[in-house]
Amino acid sequence: MIDLHRAVAPSILSADFGHLADEIEMLNRSEASLIHCDVMDGVFVPNLSFGFPVLEAIRPIAKKPLDVHLMITHPERYVERFCDAGAWSVGFHLEAVDDPLPILELIEAKGVRTCLTINPDISPERLLPYLDKVNMVLLMSVFAGFGGQKFIPETLDKVRYIRTEITKRQLPTLIEVDGGVNIANAHLLYDAGADILVAGSSVFHAAQAEQAIIDMKR
Ligand code: DX5
Ligand code: ZN
Numbered sequence: 001m002i003d004l005h006r007a008v009a010p011s012i013l014s015a016d017f018g019h020l021a022d023e024i025e026m027l028n029r030s031e032a033s034l035i036h037c038d039v040m041d042g043v044f045v046p047n048l049s050f051g052f053p054v055l056e057a058i059r060p061i062a063k064k065p066l067d068v069h070l071m072i073t074h075p076e077r078y079v080e081r082f083c084d085a086g087a088w089s090v091g092f093h094l095e096a097v098d099d100p101l102p103i104l105e106l107i108e109a110k111g112v113r114t115c116l117t118i119n120p121d122i123s124p125e126r127l128l129p130y131l132d133k134v135n136m137v138l139l140m141s142v143f144a145g146f147g148g149q150k151f152i153p154e155t156l157d158k159v160r161y162i163r164t165e166i167t168k169r170q171l172p173t174l175i176e177v178d179g180g181v182n183i184a185n186a187h188l189l190y191d192a193g194a195d196i197l198v199a200g201s202s203v204f205h206a207a208q209a210e211q212a213i214i215d216m217k218r
Pocket of ligand 1: 011013014036038069071142143144145146147148149178179180181198199200201202
C-alpha cells in the first residue's frame with residue numbers, strides 16, 4: 001500500500017509534453033506518491049488539456065498510481081473509460097453534477113478510488129454528506145482550469161474544517177489540495193490536515209524537480 005501521509009502528487013499539466021516519457025521516468029525515481037492527471041473539456045473550465053490517449057500512453061511506464069482529476073461536464077459519460085485507461089483514482093467536481101452518488105458507484109464498480117472535488121467558490125459544507133462515501137475529497141486552492149495560479153490562502157480554513165469533520169466521524173477519507181501549492185505553503189497545508197498536495201509548476205518548473213518534491217514533504 002502506498003503511503004499517502006504528507007504525499008505529493010505532481011500534476012503533469014505542467015510537464016514537458018514533448019518529453020513526457022522522460023518526465024514520467026523522473027517521477028518514477030522521485031518521492032512523488034501519485035501522478036496527478038488534469039483532464040479538461042473546454043466547457044466546465046475554459047481550457048483543454050488531454051484525455052484517454054495520454055493516460056493510456058503513460059500507464060505502462062508510470063510506476064506511481066494515476067490520480068485523475070476530471071474538470072468536465074457529464075463526468076458520468078466518461079468515468080468508466082478513465083478507469084479502464086488505468087486510473088488509480090477518479091475525481092470529478094461536485095458542482096458539475098446533479099447527484100454524485102450514481103457516478104461514484106460507477107467508479108467503485110470498477111474497483112477504482114473515488115474523489116469529489118470543489119472549486120474555491122463552493123462551500124465545503126456541500127462535501128459533508130459525501131465524506132463517508134468517497135475515498136478522497138479534493139479542495140481546489142485556485143479556480144480549476146490552469147496551472148501556475150496563485151494559492152488562495154482561505155483554503156487553509158477549509159482544510160481544517162474538513163479535517164475536523166473527518167476526525168470527528170473517524171473516517172479514512174483523504175484530503176487532497178490542488179492549485180498554487182509550493183514549498184512555502186506545503187507545510188501549512190499538511191499542518192492544517194491535508195494528506196496529498198497536488199503541485200504542477202512548483203515541481204516541473206523547478207530547477208531540480210525531484211528535490212522540489214522532497215522539500216515540499218519536509
Ligand atoms: C488546475 C489543475 C491543477 C494544476 C495545478 O486546474 O487542477 O492540478 O495543474 O498547477 P499548479 O500547481 O501550477 O497550480
Ligand atoms: Zn488538478
